[in-house]
Amino acid sequence: MDGGTLPGTDTERVDEPDRVVFHVDMDCFYASCERLREPELRGEPLVVGMGYEPGDTVGAVATASYEAREFGVESAMPISEALERLPRRGTADATTEEERSETGYYRPVDLDFYKEVASDVKDVLHDCADVVREVSIDEAYLDVTDRTAWDAAGAGSEADATGAAIADPPPSTAAGPASDRTLAEGYGRHVKERIEREASVPASVGVAPNMSAAKVASGADKPDGLVVVPPGTVASFLAPLPTAALHGVGPVTERALADLGIETAGDVAAADPETLAAELGDRGRELSRRARGEDEREVTPRGLPKSLSRESSLPATADADEKRETVAALAADVARRARERGCLYRTIGIKAVEPPFDVNTRARSLPGPVDDPDLVESVALDLLDEFDDDRVRKLGVRVSKLDFAESDQATLAGFEAGEDGDRGGTQGKQPASRNDVGAQITDWIGGEPRTDDDEPAPDPAEQDDEGQASLGDWS
DNA sequence: TCTGGGGTCCTAGGACCC
DNA sequence: TCTGGGGTCCTAGGACCC
Numbered sequence: 183m184d185g186g187t188l189p190g191t192d193t194e195r196v197d198e199p200d201r202v203v204f205h206v207d208m209d210c211f212y213a214s215c216e217r218l219r220e221p222e223l224r225g226e227p228l229v230v231g232m233g234y235e236p237g238d239t240v241g242a243v244a245t246a247s248y249e250a251r252e253f254g255v256e257s258a259m260p261i262s263e264a265l266e267r268l269p270r271r272g273t274a275d276a277t278t279e280e281e282r283s284e285t286g287y288y289r290p291v292d293l294d295f296y297k298e299v300a301s302d303v304k305d306v307l308h309d310c311a312d313v314v315r316e317v318s319i320d321e322a323y324l325d326v327t328d329r330t331a332w333d334a335a336g337a338g339s340e341a342d343a344t345g346a347a348i349a350d351p352p353p354s355t356a357a358g359p360a361s362d363r364t365l366a367e368g369y370g371r372h373v374k375e376r377i378e379r380e381a382s383v384p385a386s387v388g389v390a391p392n393m394s395a396a397k398v399a400s401g402a403d404k405p406d407g408l409v410v411v412p413p414g415t416v417a418s419f420l421a422p423l424p425t426a427a428l429h430g431v432g433p434v435t436e437r438a439l440a441d442l443g444i445e446t447a448g449d450v451a452a453a454d455p456e457t458l459a460a461e462l463g464d465r466g467r468e469l470s471r472r473a474r475g476e477d478e479r480e481v482t483p484r485g486l487p488k489s490l491s492r493e494s495s496l497p498a499t500a501d502a503d504e505k506r507e508t509v510a511a512l513a514a515d516v517a518r519r520a521r522e523r524g525c526l527y528r529t530i531g532i533k534a535v536e537p538p539f540d541v542n543t544r545a546r547s548l549p550g551p552v553d554d555p556d557l558v559e560s561v562a563l564d565l566l567d568e569f570d571d572d573r574v575r576k577l578g579v580r581v582s583k584l585d586f587a588e589s590d591q592a593t594l595a596g597f598e599a600g601e602d603g604d605r606g607g608t609q610g611k612q613p614a615s616r617n618d619v620g621a622q623i624t625d626w627i628g629g630e631p632r633t634d635d636d637e638p639a640p641d642p643a644e645q646d647d648e649g650q651a652s653l654g655d656w657s
Numbered sequence: 658t659c660t661g662g663g664g665t666c667c668t669a670g671g672a673c674c675c
Numbered sequence: 676t677c678t679g680g681g682g683t684c685c686t687a688g689g690a691c692c693c
Contacts, residue, residue, distance in 0.1 A: 662693105663692105663693090664691100664692080664693085665690100665691080665692075666689105666690090666691085666692105667688105667689085667690085667691105668687100668688085668689085668690105669686100669687090669688090670685100670686090670687095671684105671685085671686090672683100672684085672685080673682100673683085673684085673685105674681100674682080674683085674684105675680100675681085675682085
């Protein structure tokens with residue numbers, strides 16, 4: 183937007199044209215996927231549960247269809263509670279009419295299948311935009327500034343349902359009716375319809391001049407929504423919404439704002455940024471800008487992951503053996519995934535959650551990056567010692583300070599790292615062998631000197647695919 | 658809310674260095 | 676010795692997101 187140079191930020195971005203940013207958000211994606219392969223589920227209450235097996239009462243709700251939400255079933259709710267609100271439907275034939283009206287279907291999460299569907303969606307997205315930022319399995323930002331514009335759409339073709347008319351829009355002038363319809367809206371509709379046609383799952387699309395407004399817009403008319411927020415209207419679009427509707431405002435921030443008498447995005451926009459900053463730090467200023475419609479973040483593709491982790495819940499226990507077994511299994515899993523992705527790690531950490539919900543983390547950094555499953559296990563177990571006497575309800579293992587370059591380097595035999603690139607570089611990027619790190623390694627685990635010598639051999643082979651494992655559809 | 662799993666980014670204090 | 680200040684790295688925790 184024009185108006186208001188940002189203090190201390192790049193000031194040379196003056197008369198750049200308004201960007202066109204889409205936020206594409208799949209509607210209860212997991213449920214839509216299940217309906218794709220099981221069409222009988224369409225129109226029925228459907229709950230997709232994680233950690234749930236058919237017939238179970240354990241696990242949590244990953245996604246509830248809109249029909250299931252009518253019964254009060256919500257994301258993250260324990261399956262047991264969901265079942266109270268929405269009993270599981272028996273076999274199809276044995277179902278009476280009455281039973282039909284108050285029961286629903288339950289299915290376990292099948293991520294592999296959802297990834298297949300998501301890849302069809304992504305094909306469309308990448309075809310429709312030069313820059314795509316995939317946020318999760320069911321969500322992405324697109325910068326389509328070069329594909330469309332904020333110009334008013336001409337009165338021209340009303341038969342734009344095919345998308346053809348949009349791909350070849352009328353000359354961009356203000357020739358059309360002085361209505362609100364823009365080329366950007368038409369293009370948004372086109373993308374949405376292509377997704378539905380080519381991936382057979384519904385999406386909601388937000389169209390706006392920046393990321394945060396597009397994000398809010400996509401959620402403003404779910405499901406199957408298309409909400410357009412033209413430049414200059416962002417602040418007024420946001421103003422009536424509760425603060426929690428802003429991306430980045432969770433329960434804690436919401437409460438902090440409420441304590442300041444700030445209930446809506448409009449209140450945020452009107453508040454003194456320094457007051458917000460005093461309460462929330464830099465986030466306060468950021469929030470203020472977003473609420474006023476200012477968000478200069480570029481849409482950029484997501485980079486490589488920063489950490490890999492695995493965690494699992496267990497019935498609260500103080501049993502040391504059980505805890506150690508759990509951590510060992512998690513460690514093996516994390517190390518395996520790191521190796522599959524061809525990445526080295528320099529920090530190994532654990533998480534131990536004590537009832538009721540007391541999160542503890544511990545981490546230890548190594549002298550250099552490694553790919554060493556045994557080491558992940560021994561460090562993780564070593565860190566776990568501190569919690570030997572504590573009851574825990576959840577345990578986790580994480581590797582971070584990831585290094586993907588190293589594995590590439592391993593394939594370039596004889597390449598001398600030399601000066602370039604390395605940050606600080608006290609240890610330099612030496613191959614992840616214990617010959618280099620070995621001397622210090624013994625200090626990092628409980629003591630026992632390490633003897634084995636299984637070539638770490640990071641293999642970049644598997645690397646592929648976005649594989650962001652984060653995925654849930656909690657919208 | 659009796660809290661599932663996988664992530665990101667930020668902050669704050671301490672260690673250490675120059 | 677007192678006196679900074681600036682910078683980086685590390686760990687732990689917190690908030691938030693899907």
